Amino acid sequence: MKYAIVTGDSRGLGEAIAGQFLEKGIHVIGISRTYNEDLKDQADGKDVTYSHISCDLSDADDLTQGIDKVMYLAFQNDVDMVYLVNNAGVIDPIETVGNLETGLVNKHLQINLSTPILFINRLLKEANEQGVKAGIVNITSGAAEKTVHGWSVYSSGKAAINQFTATTAMEQEKAGKDHTIIAYSPGVVDTEMQGEIRAAAESAFADVDKFKKLKEEGQLRPPQEVARVLMDVLFNNESIENGKVYKLYDLINK
């Protein structure tokens, strides 16, 4: 039996990824603040289950309890593989340095950085103790490697997650473990996050017009398409390079 843990499954890219795991007959455990009825409907009547843990990942206590509940559900007696997609993310604060709000910075880093680190930490502990294979994907961004006006916090968090991916992969390989650990950079995806980006003030985000144009010109990709490319990496690939950042643009232009 296989499980996929998907953070941020209530909408956008996470919802699409969770749905595609269900299509493959893999049980899904979603984590977000909002329950996803569509995923429940998709699982109903099929030989697959959708469970949801309601959790505010920006709250440290909620996160700790959420991780406990998710691991309890995922590590059943007959499980042989557990996927974890660290997808939940926020873009705020979009603001120049010197004008950042402490609370927003702390929440951002808790969701975008501490959450994936703590989920992976616990998943690998359980997987290694119980002899279960882990397949980990951290959703990153091209912003990890770019300097973007107004995105200092977002870019820093994503750059850190790339390095965390590489280090974790190296450690597990050195320990002789057979897990897969990658990051996935999805390009520009037509989700609520892009709406928040377009709503930013130009004083806080100098490139806002560029992102409005991407939407107007239909250059944002549908989440389903972006999720499908990730599924190809995970399931139709002869060998996965652990620690690597897989980029949608490279994958579709191969």
Ligand SMILES: NC(=O)c1ccc[n+]([C@@H]2O[C@H](COP(=O)([O-])OP(=O)(O)OC[C@H]3O[C@@H](n4cnc5c(N)ncnc54)[C@H](OP(=O)(O)O)[C@@H]3O)[C@@H](O)[C@H]2O)c1
């Ligand atoms: N959209 C893009 O162009 C783009 C580009 C590069 C990378 N990405 C990355 O792709 C991932 C998904 O983004 P998206 O575009 O699909 O964003 P989205 O549509 O805004 O969805 C974000 C997801 O994260 C969850 N989330 C946010 N805050 C949370 C909290 N405090 N507690 C629990 N869950 C929370 C949301 O669930 P609830 O609100 O229900 O809690 C939602 O399911 C992110 O890591 C993002 O950085 C996106």
